[in-house]
Structures are given as structure tokens and as C-alpha cells.
Amino acid sequence: MPLRMKLVDTYCLDIETECLDKYGHRLRGDETMTVTKNKAGEMPRWVKVFIGIGVAALAVVAFAVLSGHGPWQHMGMGGMH
């Protein structure tokens, strides 16, 4: 498959500003594909994994707080045991 055919769906070809990295360098080849492979607004799997881990961590913290192991346990008289 010609390179142009492979890249035609990416945002880099579609939208010029997407081709710049945070340092102002133009992205090429694999770099471009890495940054722009998904369609806009479609949440990538790695983001869903991060959100899942975050929700699980929040649940653990909430459980700890509700079961009396909150941060205040380490302060003042709470730390005296």
C-alpha cells in the first residue's frame, strides 16, 4: 500500500497543525501514526485502562475512609495508637 494511502485517514494529513510536536518539530512516519492513529473523539484503550485504574484507586480510598482509616487517623490523637 502506498504511504499516502496509509496516511490519508490520519489527522496529520488532514489537519496541518497536528503535524507539530510540543517542541514545534514536524512529526513524520511512525511518530505521526503514533500520535494521530485514532479518530477524533474516540477514546483509546489505554485511556480506558487509566480511568479504570483511577476508579479502582478511588474505591479503595473511599473504602479506607469509610472503614476508619482516613488521613486524619495519622494526625493528632489519631496517630497515638
Added chain:
Amino acid sequence: MVLPMWWRKLVLTLHVTSSVGFVGAVAAFLALAVAGLVTDGPLASAAYPSMQIVTWWVIVPLAASTLLIGVLQSIGTPWGLVRYYWVIIKLALTLLALAVLMLQTQSVDMLAQAALGGTLTEHASTRFSMVLHGTGGIVVLLIATVLSVYKPRGMTRHGARAISAERMSAT
């Protein structure tokens, strides 16, 4: 609003310096927390006042500057603040680290007072908590560093709309 290249390089330098310094300072905090937990006597008594100084004089300023410079850098470049998922997650991780840090400062102050007053043995759970939170802080900051380097794919709807609008105005 995209900053000129000279400013972008300056802001990038400041951001890398503050964020890497943040990781290093938390590593120093963790080393002191471990020393304070596993030892007794003069070393433990010295560790917690040292942690208090490192926390207030190094970690808190670096954490705040990492956040502020990071936000300035993102809005001053084409990456934006809410255009890409990796930027949003990195911002969330930095905010989380800063919030937990500010909560922990009270415990650090308390342990420093206890060390000076010779009552450290009454605060075993707090001493363990310092190690736990220091480890968690290192992990969170390393994840943020990895996100900065790899910049995993994923653009938000807002990002796509903003870039489309910029493209329309440019043509």
C-alpha cells in the same frame, strides 16, 4: 495562543527542570521516610525534621511550579490543555500528587515535632504512612514522566473541533 519558539524553549526548560526536580525531591523524601521508619534513636530523630525542610522548601515549591509551568506550556503550544488525553491525564496526576502532598504536610509537621519532642514511637502508623505516600508519589510522577516522553495517541472531541476551527480560519 501559541508562544514564540524562544519562549516555548524557555518554558520547556523550566518545566523539565521543575518536574524532574519534583521526582528527585520525592525520592529524597522517600529515603528519609524509610530511614525514619526502620531506625530508631538519633537517625530517626534527624530524619523527620529533615523531611519537613525538604517538603516545605523543595517539594511544595517544585510541585506548584511543575503544575503552573505545565499548564502554561500546554496552552502555549499546539498541544493545548484538553486536546489530547495524555495531557489531561498528566494534569490530573499532577493535581492528585499536589493534593495528596498538601494533605501529607500536616503529618510531616507533626512527625517533625514528635521527633524533636522524643515521642516518635507513638506515631508508628504515621511513619509507615510516609513511606507509603512517598512510594505512591514516585509511581504517579514516573507515570506522568512516561506520558510526557511517549505521548500516547488519542485526541479529544474538543481537540478535534479546535483544530478544525483553526484549519478553517487558516484557509
